[in-house]
Amino acid sequence: MSDNYGMASVEDVSENFIPFITGEKPQITDTVTIASGSNVAQRALLGRVTATGKYIPCVKTATDGSQIPRRIAIYATDATAADALCPVYCEVECNPSLLVLDDSWSSTNEVKELLADQGIYLRLPV
Template sequence: MGNPTVTPLAEQWHDGGFLVSQANGHRSVDQAVLAAGAKVYAGTIVGKITASGKYVQCVSTASDGSQVPAGILFGTKDATLADKPCVVVRRDCEVNTTELIWDASFNAGAITTGLATLAGLGIIGR
């Protein structure tokens, strides 16, 4: 067998690119609000702030409820200056774990625990 005759496809980072499969319709996702404060990229693990119900990047050292993985941000959002509507993958799907973005506060053990938490929501890592 010789050299490939076609250039290999290099998929660029895009909204939902981490998804392997999801439920029919919109069952896997919810409309949500991303709290102001940062630009957050597609595939980022998010937590839900208990008091406001808004989502932020999940940080293991937080103490406002957002330290618990609650889903994965579907698309990149720049909420640097204001809250932004967003879509959060919350259930019934398979994801490519190599394309998920975890905050630096998560070490390998915490990521394993976080993946188990997501599995409890029906988000299965592959």
């Protein structure tokens, strides 16, 4: 038993753990509305529909405003039946290999600069 109350000991940490948060930048989070009809995966890239202000998975070929990457879903959210609230990262440094992109994006390199404009930085863990 460790004397570090509430802290994991070295033997408690999995060697296979891959962190999503990779830097020391303060995380800024918020809650957004996911539009009805969407099923959002954890760590999914989200875009905002201009007409409604609601968020949906970011698709590169969209023309409704949601083609611009703006947020990352913290948790999976099922809004297939009705609008749902979803906690999101607004600003963060995160692991690009764990980011969930729609198939319309060929790689995280395509969204890297677009996300940097939002305060989201893709950085591999060191």
